[in-house]
Amino acid sequence: MARDAMGYALSALNHLAGSGVLDRLGVRRTAENISYYLSRSSFSAISTSARQFRNLNPLKRPQRLQAPGETRDLFDLNITDEQRMIRESVQEFAREVLRERGEAGDAEQGIAAGTLEQASELGLTLFAVPEALGGAATERSPVTSMLVAEDLAHGDMGQAIAILAPVSVANALTQWGSAHQQGTYLVEFAGDHPPVATIAVSEPAPLFDPLRPACTASRRGDHYVLKGTKSLVPLAAQAELFLVAAMTDDGPGVFIVEGGSEGLSVAADPAMGIRASGQGRLVLDGVKVPADNRLGAGDFDYRAFVDLGTLAWCSLAIGTSQAMLDYVIPYANERTAFGEPISHRQGVAFLISDMAIELDAMRMLTWRAVCRAEQGLPFRREAHLARTLVKDKAMGIGTNGVQVLGGHGYTHEYPVERWYRDLRATGIAFGGLHL
């Protein structure tokens, strides 16, 4: 429809009012000065550069771990005794600690130091580092990582991400790192104070495609120079080590960037949910990274790197969706309306049974993709289908869970509104994690 006189008048008025507001607040913000604005008002250089990463005991070749055991040629949904034991301790931690602190983590936009300390007692980081490098891992099991992610997110998704981000960096270095990279960085994860580390893949743009990052890495002699902006980076402000996805002349790659590098700055970027993960934006303004810090030792598979992150998000979504289902069942049985529990009505009961059906549908696709990844089979199709299903169904479970609680569900009195916000991250987030 063409603009008429009234339309032009309203538009002009809008301009006037808008500029007045901007001037009063002093935050005039246009496309030209956006970087100036960001750097002045909120971005800060990363100060956590105290840690020196040094390659003290050079390795001859990278330490790679095998998948656990030999796989029998039988369809089998059972988990191992070891996985069952790990799950039990993780589930207890998620129930007793993460769930209790869910609301606080959301409000404070971060995970409590004490919680991280308690989480470290689970030994997740240590079990991500090979024995030969001082860790405790004799095998590498994405399936176990998937189950751990699911169980942590059953407690709280935001805190789960904060706990898993450093573990994910260790997983990635174990799976892909060169001898130099493992000797310099991975060994640190086996120490008493493993580095705060995180993975930066997503970028602040609609329809972001992780296979085509706008962030660039240009080769300059024995360095790469990184330029671009990353978003939804867990632990962005605290991290001492980053894995950053960037486009090179020969396709997308991942670069190990130390906190404190010149040109690296970070800003808080609070979002709708998963706030306890401390997500932020990362700006790389000509950050120089040694060529040796390009992740990989000849066997690097960028797509698999991205997909193992995507599948971690699927696992988190499953855990939070399970929390939602477990919460609405007793609620629907206890809440009465018209003289009987609301669960006695098909309109409510069928919402809940559908949540259960779709939750298991999500689980089957995610499990299948991760099992294939663990067995070294191609899994890009399976990861793609899992993400496609999970992002829709998890959000469906999120919105229907709030619906069951009605007005109650919309308030902070109940955790379901937070889970609703957390679950929207599914389908948006890339990177951050690595099974």
Next chain:
Amino acid sequence: MNLEIPKKFRSLVNNAHQVAAGTFRPISRYYDRHEHERPRELDMLASILDGFNEGDPSNSAGAATTGANGEAGAEGVRNGSNMGVCLGAMELCYGDVALMLSLPRQGLGNAAISAVATDEQKQRFDGKWAAMAITEPGCGSDSGAIRTTARREGDEYVLNGEKIYVTAGERADCVVVWATLDPSMGKAAIKSFVVEWGTPGMELARLEKKLGIRASDTAAIHFQDCRVPAENLLGSPEIDTSKGFAGAMQTFDNTRPLVAAMAVGCGRAALERLKELLADHVNLDYDQPVDNGSAVEAEIYRMEAEWESAYWLTVRAAWMADNHQPNSVQASMCKAKAGRVGNWITLRCAELAGTLGYSEEELLEKWARDSKILDIFEGTQQIQNLIIARRLLGLSSSELR
């Protein structure tokens, strides 16, 4: 944990696929147009399938072998006949659902016999094609409301009542009939009886004309003072109110994954054909995030993801049956999911193919009609939801009605 289909099922899947592509597809349209005409091509095929079953029961594709179990692998995990039957049904229904339902000696009645019959009964009914008769004019999903009666007289039961929607009811050798020993005793009094065609008092009332699965006969059968030997009662003749309906219903734990498998097979047929028709219009490389491609690419990815989840939910339920794990909820889940997904995919594929999809030139419109029954029989999606919801919420059938 391992979510791959073991190699030992490869020949079964391949054989079933050959039947689907080589035997079913070429005659699919003909028998859709000639409703009630018996597909003679299937008689010889059934003999071949019998050969498969006898040679390797745990790896055979017939409904008659649900309930049996394959050899246990290390640590006692089984991938047995329930899984095999589901995988076979997926392939056969990739060919044609109605023709699969018309395969002699592979009826749902055979599954019931296999699930609850004594060894003596299994031997006596061996080689017989058995249909299943549950529904009545006054009771559909509400099996507890069955009004057909079975009155004990000496060594016989006397059956009176009317059964409808009996799949393969006319063509089968016998019918497994659900009837009540005492209408005042509720569900616990409902028993199933094998009634052979030719028994006096058993009469074919009519054959239905249907929306789809037209190659499969759907019979209405009338029973008037029909005398059945007492030893044709399946399971216990006692009315055990503590067990309630459980005995009769346990058949469903094996047959619901089978019907889910049919929906999975039918859905795959439509999705594959649509991909062929759209080959020049889409680029399906699983590279771009689903929302970054064209609308039709996104829709195909969504259909494939939904389809794949229905597939694995079905395999899970069958795996649990093979391993003697209680699977009522999971059987209902896969039935509900596969039923609705199969129907949605076939209808959507017909739509996306335009007039080609709607025309009888393609089979897409037929699959879109066939798939609807798979969301209805063996328990509608709504009945599956009731079963799942009652179990999750811990509610009785009087609380959640």
